[in-house]
Amino acid sequence: MDINQRGIEAMQKGEFEEAATLFSEAIEKNPNNPISYINFGNLLSAVNEPEKALKFYEKAIEINEDSATAYYGAGNVYFNQENYDEAKNMYEKALKKGLDQGDLHFMLGMCLFNLGQNRLALPYFQRAVELNENDSDAKFQYGLCLAQLELIDEALVQFEEVIELDEQHADAFYNIGVAYAFKENSEKAIEMLNKALEIQPDHMLAGHALKIMNGNMEK
Known part of the structure; x- marks a missing residue:
């Protein structure tokens, strides 16, 4: 060796x-x-x-x-x-020099996402998922990026695949709940938000969203 x-x-x-x-x-x-x-x-x-x-x-x-x-x-x-511009520059050079790995595409997507360039980030997250179908982090970020672009049905597919890979992923359940709320399926939204809180009782976003959903149901 x-x-x-x-x-x-x-x-x-x-x-x-x-x-x-x-x-x-x-x-x-x-x-x-x-x-x-x-x-x-x-x-x-x-x-x-x-x-x-x-x-x-x-x-x-x-x-x-x-x-x-x-x-x-x-x-x-x-x-x-958190120097995302310089990180993006380095990752793009790595890609240009022939490194074609899921992690690189994921990190490039993360740079662009953090820079607020969601539409540009999307294909990198998509490629990261294609290169590693079992990467729950890549699927989750891809789902978030899709959701930010209001591609809700496509985002749901990714979040649901995340919970298939990791059934304790509270953030994925929360985002599924938000997606169903967006689609005006209150019952399903509440079910998913409750699941997020079951996994992580101190999930503040899920707790807040659930209060809003329950308040709307009572009206």
Whole structure:
């Protein structure tokens, strides 16, 4: 097993000092291998050293400007700092360099969603779901994006698939309830909101929506 792989295994086990030693050794042995810098960047991101992580990703890109995963790693750093414009820029470069993974499309969608560009975010969430049909997070965000664009029936399909994957997903039940309220199916809306509160009793949005729904039913 090569040094980088041993470092990745150590990192996955939470043995960060061991991983750092191995990645340092890999860089020392082959200073022109961008993979070692990317791995070290990932490690620094994992231990909450974002600025140092960026330097390693930048070094990887300096060695090989086609290092797609370096752009992706840098994008994650910027995203976690809520610098969505710069994160989007990095993710788009990763995509351009050939990285076609569900997580990348999901993160690009999240950037655009956070920037209020829901219509542009939509195809990225759709692609993320296509690439990983069992990703409940991607389905949920895709559903939210559809709902924001008032594509309620399409959003419902996604939220219902989320609860098939995760029957304890209170936010999905809440959003199904809101969708049914929008469709003026009060009985179904109340049922779904109650389900959200059953799973998460302190779900404030569901509690508030339920009060409104019950108030309307009493009129």
